Amino acid sequence: MLILKLWNYIRGYVIIRIEGLALEKFINMCIARNIYLWDITRINYTTLEAKVGIRGFKAIRKLTRRAGCKVYISQKNGYPFWFSKMKKRKMLILGAFFSLTIVLILSSFILVIEVTGNQQVSKEEIVNALEESGLKIGVNKYFLNLREIENNLLINIQDLTWIGIELNGIHARIEVVEKIAPPPKLEKDVPCDVVAKKNGVIEKVIARSGDAVVEKGDIVSEGDLLITGIVEREAMENPLYLHAYGEVYARTYYEAHDTVELVKVRKEKTGERFTRRVIRIGDIELALSRGVNPYQVFILEKTSKKPIQWRNKGLPVEIITEEIYEAIEIEETVDIEQAKNQLHEMLVEKLLEEIPEEMEIFNSNSEYVIKNNILHGNVIIEVLEDIGEQKKLHIEED
Amino acid sequence: MKKNQEIKKSLAEILELPKDIVLDIPKITMVGNLQIYIENHKGIIEYTNNRIRISTKSGVLRILGKNLLLKNIVLEEIVIVGEIVQVEFTD
Numbered sequence: 406m407l408i409l410k411l412w413n414y415i416r417g418y419v420i421i422r423i424e425g426l427a428l429e430k431f432i433n434m435c436i437a438r439n440i441y442l443w444d445i446t447r448i449n450y451t452t453l454e455a456k457v458g459i460r461g462f463k464a465i466r467k468l469t470r471r472a473g474c475k476v477y478i479s480q481k482n483g484y485p486f487w488f489s490k491m492k493k494r495k496m497l498i499l500g501a502f503f504s505l506t507i508v509l510i511l512s513s514f515i516l517v518i519e520v521t522g523n524q525q526v527s528k529e530e531i532v533n534a535l536e537e538s539g540l541k542i543g544v545n546k547y548f549l550n551l552r553e554i555e556n557n558l559l560i561n562i563q564d565l566t567w568i569g570i571e572l573n574g575i576h577a578r579i580e581v582v583e584k585i586a587p588p589p590k591l592e593k594d595v596p597c598d599v600v601a602k603k604n605g606v607i608e609k610v611i612a613r614s615g616d617a618v619v620e621k622g623d624i625v626s627e628g629d630l631l632i633t634g635i636v637e638r639e640a641m642e643n644p645l646y647l648h649a650y651g652e653v654y655a656r657t658y659y660e661a662h663d664t665v666e667l668v669k670v671r672k673e674k675t676g677e678r679f680t681r682r683v684i685r686i687g688d689i690e691l692a693l694s695r696g697v698n699p700y701q702v703f704i705l706e707k708t709s710k711k712p713i714q715w716r717n718k719g720l721p722v723e724i725i726t727e728e729i730y731e732a733i734e735i736e737e738t739v740d741i742e743q744a745k746n747q748l749h750e751m752l753v754e755k756l757l758e759e760i761p762e763e764m765e766i767f768n769s770n771s772e773y774v775i776k777n778n779i780l781h782g783n784v785i786i787e788v789l790e791d792i793g794e795q796k797k798l799h800i801e802e803d
Numbered sequence: 804m805k806k807n808q809e810i811k812k813s814l815a816e817i818l819e820l821p822k823d824i825v826l827d828i829p830k831i832t833m834v835g836n837l838q839i840y841i842e843n844h845k846g847i848i849e850y851t852n853n854r855i856r857i858s859t860k861s862g863v864l865r866i867l868g869k870n871l872l873l874k875n876i877v878l879e880e881i882v883i884v885g886e887i888v889q890v891e892f893t894d
Contacts, residue, residue: 428850432847436847436876436877439878442876443873444874445872445873446852446873447850447852450851453850
């Protein structure tokens with residue numbers, strides 16, 4: 406029936422009140438003359454209310470005299486009436502049209518530039534480069550060739566590998582991906598040493614070039630010499646400078662420590678509560694209700710309502726409702742085994758984040774101590790790792 | 804007239820034609836007690852909120868109920884909605 410209603414709305418109809426004594430006669434006359442009446446209701450003994458189309462209403466007027474009743478219009482409904490009303494208020498339509506065009510025109514300019522993904526390259530640098538390529542605040546977005554700007558930017562800023570520009574209304578969102586510089590590599594003919602980059606216990610030394618200075622079982626700390634590039638032999642007068650390289654596997658230790666409290670204080674609501682309303686305009690807070698928090702131990706629940714919220718930016722007006730519940734503290738002891746497991750899991754997870762993925766895990770060791778109702782956990786994971794790092798030799802010329 | 808009617812009735816039975824068309828009598832359809840369709844009526848006699856009387860070829864159809872509303876009224880059909888309590892033919 407929605408379609409019928411819609412059709413009636415488009416055609417336009419009036420709600421009429423018919424007053425008289427022979428109302429049934431009037432309805433019969435309408436039927437006989439093919440005037441479509443619908444939703445006929447009896448208001449009282451002498452009054453009917455009915456809906457009739459515009460054309461039908463004109464025909465009814467002629468009928469009323471013959472049926473001996475009076476017809477009033479109580480409401481006009483539908484598109485034709487709306488249209489004629491609007492015709493009289495041309496300025497309103499003009500204003501609506503203008504505001505729409507202004508919105509459309511203004512929304513075609515870029516007013517906000519957002520840059521994400523940059524860490525090394527500063528935002529100013531990117532914004533400046535964008536400006537040179539034509540993308541700046543106040544420019545019309547329909548005249549921009551984004552692909553060209555992206556290419557220009559990649560050429561201008563060497564440190565970027567990818568750039569994506571997305572226009573979203575008046576926002577220009579620029580996403581960049583920076584180059585990750587490869588680790589500095591020494592040329593094959595530059596003499597160098599291999600030094601330790603981490604503390605550890607040497608497990609295996611494979612010196613492919615140069616002399617190994619450490620053996621299995623040696624404890625080395627960061628920066629210690631592992632394979633030297635200065636090769637001296639008894640038969641030689643001058644030492645030979647080499648580009649030393651090789652793998653040095655050592656056991657390294659990753660350690661993590663954390664604590665868990667065995668006694669937990671839990672707050673439980675007693676059922677008493679106190680409500681406070683605060684209105685915030687900008688930075689000013691105004692209390693709407695009187696009274697201060699009467700409880701010593703309490704749980705605070707805040708809910709805020711903002712009147713108009715649109716794209717995370719609304720009016721700076723906020724109504725905050727603070728529900729303060731009275732609470733009592735309940736001490737609970739945690740099961741030790743459970744706490745240990747939890748702690749262990751937490752620590753291992755923390756460690757695995759630190760340990761590079763391809764490492765071979767030798768063994769792990771965990772220790773737990775309870776002190777003053779606090780569980781201290783310590784987990785050590787031992788891994789086999791290549792700790793060698795090439796370091797250039799500074800040769801003092803004699 | 805009465806004889807004519809008899810002939811029509813037997814003819815309708817023999818040929819299995821719908822009686823409401825051949826005999827020009829009303830066809831009444833009800834949807835629960837909420838809605839009633841009357842096809843082939845001869846005009847409305849009385850209309851109030853609790854009582855509607857409609858003239859038909861089979862006599863006067865009286866509908867009693869509460870909050871009766873003439874949803875739709877055309878030459879062939881009347882649709883009444885409301886809480887229908889009683890439907891009867893009277894002479």
